Each structure stands twice: as structure tokens, then as C-alpha cells.
Amino acid sequence: MSKQSFLADQGPGATLAAIRDTGPLVQNITNFVAMDLAANLLLSVGASPAMAHAGEEVEEFVTLASALTINTGTFTSDWLEAAVAAAAQAVATGTPWVLDPVGCGATKFRLANASRLAKMRPTIIRGNASEIAALSGASAQDSGGKGVDSTLAADAVLEQARRLALNSGAVVAVTGEVDLVTDGDAVLRVANGHMLLTRVTAAGCALTALTGAAAAVCKDPMRAARDALVIMGVAGERAAAVARGPGSFRVALLDALYNLESAQLDEEARLP
Ligand SMILES: Nc1ncnc2c1ncn2[C@@H]1O[C@H](COP(=O)(O)OP(=O)(O)O)[C@@H](O)[C@H]1O
Ligand SMILES: Cc1ncsc1CCOP(=O)(O)O
Ligand SMILES: [Mg+2]
Numbered sequence: 001m002s003k004q005s006f007l008a009d010q011g012p013g014a015t016l017a018a019i020r021d022t023g024p025l026v027q028n029i030t031n032f033v034a035m036d037l038a039a040n041l042l043l044s045v046g047a048s049p050a051m052a053h054a055g056e057e058v059e060e061f062v063t064l065a066s067a068l069t070i071n072t073g074t075f076t077s078d079w080l081e082a083a084v085a086a087a088a089q090a091v092a093t094g095t096p097w098v099l100d101p102v103g104c105g106a107t108k109f110r111l112a113n114a115s116r117l118a119k120m121r122p123t124i125i126r127g128n129a130s131e132i133a134a135l136s137g138a139s140a141q142d143s144g145g146k147g148v149d150s151t152l153a154a155d156a157v158l159e160q161a162r163r164l165a166l167n168s169g170a171v172v173a174v175t176g177e178v179d180l181v182t183d184g185d186a187v188l189r190v191a192n193g194h195m196l197l198t199r200v201t202a203a204g205c206a207l208t209a210l211t212g213a214a215a216a217v218c219k220d221p222m223r224a225a226r227d228a229l230v231i232m233g234v235a236g237e238r239a240a241a242v243a244r245g246p247g248s249f250r251v252a253l254l255d256a257l258y259n260l261e262s263a264q265l266d267e268e269a270r271l272p
Contacts, residue, residue: 011227027086029052041257062090066216101118105134105144122168136164170221178191191272210231
């Protein structure tokens, strides 16, 4: 039987239900900041997280996992080589893999790392608007960015996102107040979310891990990316309704994800 279940064939609610039903193992090569939130977020939706980045084991791990995510947020050269080996193994085994090019416009090292990985047939690239612009080849002036944070709205980089999708073969998900997802041609938008998601570090990184879980159960990467955005956005809205600030929001976000009802998710999705 295939590692991938491909059960989800309807809306975001079906994708969430498929994650809960199958509990996909998602391997993450992610940054030190994000490891905790990303792992807890995957557990909250019913997936199984594993953080594994040692060069000695990454390829073996990919053979076990239903999806791989690679996040370049605190890379060193040895992590990069392990990530390259993991990505190659994912492609060889037909395992969906998601790239998060954290802060790739900030330094030459980050841009080189993210660009090398973007050429390795990721299934989905998920980043904020400044990251996607930088990875598409925009100048530092045009891509903006402040370290790992964006200074642009997602729609401002639509053409760069399209170009990146066409050049990489990946579906590109750009996050912001209104998120967009493109394969270079079609464009989907997701308007769910809350400003407090930008006040908790690694919310975007954790979303990338969730996108891996969605890709594990949903064959269509456009829909997998969209559904992960809806799940995160709706949970963010529900968490914000009970939070007193970023600290309680972080806890409420995990609770909201755990308690999300698939049937209601489709009703609360805002897909303009
Ligand atoms: N201004 C905003 N209003 C509502 N939701 C937002 C806003 N900015 C980002 N988000 C949401 O926060 C999550 C993380 O996105 P983002 O902050 O762009 O990524 P990153 O943390 O990688 O910079 C996404 O689910 C996105 O939809
Ligand atoms: C602060 C920071 N520094 C390096 S990685 C990281 C986390 C970034 O998380 P996100 O991309 O979700 O904002
Ligand atoms: Mg990020």
C-alpha cells in the first residue's frame, strides 16, 4: 500500500478529517525556534511529528514518513547537506515535500540555501511575501523583509509567486492577511487568519509543518496548501476570540486546532 493515503478529495474539512483518520508521520528538518510549536501543532491536528536532521539518518527517515518539510530558518552547512539528501530521497520515493525559505532575502547564505532546495522539485513552497519575492529573484529592494518577517502583502508578489511556481514546478503558497496559492497559472486565496498569528514566533513555520500533513493526505498540492491555510486561519480566529495576548493565543491556537470540527471548517472557510 502507498505511504500516501490520498483520502481527502473535497474541502478543508475532508483534509482535516483525513489527517485525523490516518495520522500521517511528518518528518521536519526545521529550525530551533520552530521545533516545539511545529511538533505540538501537528499533534493537535492528529498527525505524528518527527524532527530529524542528522545527515546519518535523514534518508532512512524519509522512507518512513508520509511527508517531509524543510525549513531553512537556522541552517548551518551540515544541515543544508542533510536537507539536500532528504529532498532527493523524497523525490526518489514520491514523498511530498514542502520548503519554507525562512528569511531567504536577508543574507547571501540564506538565499543560496533556499535557491538550491527550490531546484529540487519541492511539492509546495510556503513562505511570507518577502521570502517568496526574494526566492523568485527579486532584488533586495523589491522583496523588502525584516529578517524573517515580511514587509509586503501577499498580493503584491503575485507575479513573483507565479514565476517561482513555473520555474520550480512547485505550488507556491504566500502568506499574509490574505494568503494566496498558485501553480503559476491558477490562483486561490484564503482570507482566514488573525493578526496575532504574526505575534507568535514560528506560526508560519508551524503552518509549513501542517502543510506537510495536508500534502500527505491530499494528492492535489493546490488543495493541500489551501486547506492547511484554512485550518490554520480558522483556528487562529477562534484562538484570538479567547486569548488575552500572544502568550495565551499560542496555547489557545493548539486547543482550537484540537477542537476544530471538520464540518464547521468548510462553513468558516473564507475563500474570496
Ligand atoms: N495580517 C494578518 N492578518 C491575519 N492573518 C495573518 C496576517 N499575517 C499573517 N497571517 C497568517 O499568519 C500565518 C503565518 O503567516 P506569516 O506571518 O506570513 O508567515 P511567517 O511567520 O513565515 O512570516 C498564516 O496562517 C497567515 O495567514
Ligand atoms: C525568529 C526566527 N529566527 C530564525 S528562524 C525563526 C522563526 C521564524 O518563524 P516564522 O517564519 O514562522 O515567523
Ligand atoms: Mg516564516
